[in-house]
Amino acid sequence: MTSRLMWLRWSWRDLRQRWVLVLAIALTIALGTGAYAGFTGTADWRTRSYDASYAKLRMHDVRVTLTKGTTAPAGTLRRLVTGTPSADRVRSVSERLVVPTQVAASHGGHQVLVAGRLVGAAAGTAVDRVHVYTGRQVTAGESGRAVAVLERAFARHYDLPSSGTVRVSGGTRLHYVGQGTAPDYFSPASDSGIPMIGESGFAVLFVPLATAQRLAGAPGQVNEIVLTLAPGTDAKAVADQMERALGRGPTPLSGTVTVRDDEVGYHALYEDINGDARFFDIIALLLLLGAAFGAFNLTSRVVEAQRREIGIGMALGVPRTRIAARPMLLGVQIALLGVALGLGVGTVVSRAMAGLLTDLLPLPVWNTPFQYRTFLLAALLGFALPLLAVAWPVWRAVRVRPVDAIRVGHLAARGGGLAPLLRRLPVPGRGYRQLPLRNVLRTPRRTVLTSLGIGAAVAIMITVFGMLDSFGAMLGDSEQEATRGGGGRVVAQLDGYHADDSARVRAVATAPGVDRATPLLTVPATARDADGKSVTLLVELRDLRGGVWRPSLTAGSLTRDPGGLVLSEKAAHDLGVRPGASLVLRHPRRSGDGTFALTDSRVTVAAVHPNPLRTVAYLDRSRAGLFGLAATANAVEVTPTPGTDPGHLKQTLFATSGVTGVQTATESLDALRKGVEEFTGILDIAAGVTLALAVLIAFNAASISADERSRENATMFAFGLPVRTVLGMAVAESALLGTLGTAAGIVLGQGIDRWMVRVQLARTMPEIGFDVTLAPGTYLTALLLGIVAVALTPLLTARRLRRMNIPATLRVVE
Known part of the structure; x- marks a missing residue:
């Protein structure tokens, strides 16, 4: 019992003597295990x-959503449902009217004007319920009144009160009585269907059905119906039945039928889980491996520093098992402290991730328990690594002769590692100037492990910042394309399809501040290639030969085929087509009685444009007859007169009769940019952990090197070398290690970043085209972190070197 207490007291003494180093190594383990648990747990949450x-x-x-701009009398869509073979499998049905609008709200004394949507449904509906966070629900007794529930994400973004007043298209005031959300709007998206374009640039108002009908000027009309089915029902089969039923009624209708899994927001959220999980798993694994390399290397070096004491113990006849117990106890202490600290780090990272996720997505239910199982798996690795790191040098030390174990300094490195290579290389400078390079080469295992720890941190940084660079390049290309030829363009959306010379179009064209106006026509369509691959498009018909604005082309030409389809590069890539290829375009076509029906038309791909958004496609206005909409427009593009502010022109058009929405050429991009900025908050956490890990590994390496080379440093001091010279050599050695680690990290980070952008982003955001981009600033940051920061860490040992007792350090018995 006395012997055991002695060993415990001895190991406790070792812990106290090196408490800063032990704490730093434990923090290295804690960062790896805690960050692993914090990042990988988000998928389950x-x-x-x-x-x-x-x-x-x-x-x-x-x-079931009717073709844009068309409606049907209430009850029509419900009767179609009851007439399908699977009517008995339908549990709940809700007809509603969903119309685009413009929403104006007061924010901090400033007026906010954004695109929006009115969602009209009967109060108390059993499908797609509205969850209210603050305020109250709209009651059945308020049907037809100008009351609403304002979408939560938009209201929170602009810090709007729980109740208040907003204005919609036409200047009508709506009193919102609460802030809430519905299943379609968990992932904020605009009418373009692009995720992340939400909250800042798109507002949704949930109103009674009668209110929506009154505001839209469509009394008794609906344009959408939603169904819930009995468990086990094949939703796709029901959707096929509904699609066939649309064209068979007394008044044929056209529209799109979607199942839950194909909804843009629903699909994006769940697909985003898989994509983000892979991304976070990679980040967490790199952090864990970086911590593992660092902890293994550093702990083994701490024990190797006791090699002389182990040799003396063997020379005195102490059993090898008892000699091994002391350093093993130190390893246990480091491991336990690392796991304990890792629990704290994991809790902090988990809470930070949970806070960011709950801020990004306004879900009515958030379950974010601490992932104990994930942490336990990481903790087991974190606990085993210090023990393995201790066992390896102890096993090596107790297997040699005591006289070999007692050797210190360069004599302890058998064979000199790669240092003999310097004999063949002419290295300038005095002998002691070559020590940093010799120290790196004579212990290749130590050098590789330390460099890999730093390299893992740099690789994470390259991956994180590289993704941000790709986002920035995408936004920059989009903005450059939208503002080419002038960024003052404003597009006014109309409340339906109107003739080019109609009063609605003329009202916009003659509004104060309008210099030039061009009718536009925007219709939804689906492009399909010969192999059956399809892409959803929003086809914009405009004058591609002499209008206010026309897209630039990266391939093809409109000279040979002025009526051909102009696709985005992303859409052309996904469909595997080039200019000159033929596609089938499925689109609505208006018949003589004003109804729409879906039809297929074969079109030729004339050119490709650089807009990163896949849905954006163009046709010349001369092809409007393809849709039965010749000389018809549902939007007007205008340019302001010289000196007119586009924001002021938006306000003017907002009050114009028949205008349901007004947007500048860059408004959607601004909203997307804000969404990207919110997403980067998660990446900032990874960047912070990465920086802390790199600094800890570098500090520990420098501190241990100072301990290992204390006699060498004391010898140089004894021969008159100043502290600054010895520090300079330590800085040079750390710079060499940092250079090796940074080079490895950049190569690894480039590969991971390329895979993340081309594979993961393509899966999670298929509507957006990204290029692999690494800005010069990213490389500069990698160099500053991996080389400069690592090189400067030996300066932290300056105080210890100045206070060194030179005679005591040199007083050893050989």
């Missing part, structure tokens, strides 16, 4: 929360 939120609000299984 999101899956649980999404499932619970969709179930709570009873999201639809099937949705």
Whole structure:
């Protein structure tokens, strides 16, 4: 018992003597294990929360949406449902009217004007319920009145009160009585269907059905129906039945039928889980491996520094098992402290991730428990690494002769590692100037492990910042394309299809501040290639030969085929087509009685444009007859007169009769940019952990090197070398290690970044085209972190070197 207490007291003494180093190594383990648990746990949180939120609000299984600009009398769509073979499998039905609008709100004394949507449904509907966070629900007794529930993300972004007043198209005032959300709007998206274009640039108002009908000037009309089905029902089969039923009624209708899994927001959220999980798993694994390399290397070096004491113990006849117990106890202490600190780091990272996720997505239910199982797996590795790191040098030390173990300095490195290579290389400078390079070469295992730890941190940084660079390049290309030829363009959306010479179009063209006006026509379509691959498009018909603005082309030409389709590079890539290829375009076509029906037309791809958004496509206005909409417009593009502010022109057009929305050429991009900035908050956490890990590894390496080379440093001091010279050599050695680690990290980071952008982003955001981009600033940051910061860490040992007792350090018995 006395012997055991002695060993415990001895190991405790070792811990106290090196408490700063032990704490730093434990923090290295803690960062790796804690960050691993914090990052990898998000997938489970999101899956649980999404499932619970969709179930709570009873999201639809099937949705039928009539062609844009068309409606049907209330009850028509419900009768179509009851006439399908699977009518008995339908549990709940809700007809509604969804119309675009413009929403104006007061924010901090400034007027906010954004695109929006009115969602009209009967109060108390059992499908796609509205969850209210603050305020109250709209009651059945308020049907037809100008009351609403304002979408939560938009209201929170602009810090709007729980109730207040907003204005919609035409200047009508709506009193919102609460802030809430519905299943379709968990992932904010605009009419373009692009995720991340939400909250800042798009507002949704949930109103009674009668209110929406009155505001839209469509009494008794609906344009959408949503269904929930009995468990086990094949939703796609029901959707096929509904699609066939649309064209068979007394008044044929056209529209799109989607199942839950194909909804843009729903698909984006769950697909984003998989993409983000892979991304965070990579980040967490790199952090864990970086911590593992660092902890293994550093702990083994701490024990190797006791090699002389181990040799003396063997020379005195102490059993090898008892000699090994002391350093092993030190390893246990480091491991336990690392796991304990890792629990704290994991909790901090988990709470930070949970806070960011709950801010990004306004879900009614969030389940974010600490991932104990994930942490336990990481902690087991964190606990085993110090023990392995201790066992390796101890096993090597107790297997040699005591006289060999007692050797110190360069004599302890058998064979000199790679240092003999310097004999063949002419290295300038005095002998002691070559020490940094010799120290790096004579211990290749130590050098590789330290460099890999630094390299893992640099690789994470390259990956994180590289993704941000790709986002920035995408936004920059989009803005350059939108503002080419002048960025003052404003597009006014109309309340339906109107003739080019109609009063609605003339009202916009003659509004104060308008210099030039051009009618536009925008219709939804689906392009399909010969292999059946399809892409959803928003085809904009404009004058491609002499209008206010026309897209630039990166391939093809409109000279040979002025009526051909102009696709985005992303759409052309996904469909595998080039200019001159033929596609089938499925689109609505208006018949003589004003109804729409879906039809297929074969079109030729004339050219490709650089807009990163996949949905954006163009046709010349001369092809409007393809849709039965010759000389017809549902939007007007205007340029302001010289001196007119586009923002002021927006306000003017907002009050114009028949205008449901007004946007500048760059407004959607501004909203997307803000969404990207919010997303980067998660990446900032990874960057912070990465920086801390790199600095800890570098500090530990420098501190241990100072301990290992104390006799060498004391010898140089004894021969008159100043502290600054010895520090300079330590800085040079750290710079060499940092250079090796940075080079490896840049190569690894480039590969991971390329895979993340081309594979993961393509899966999670298929509507956006990204190029692999690494800005010069990213490389500069990598060099500053991996070389400069690492090189400067030996300066932290300056105080210890100045206070060194030279005679005591040199007083050893050989």
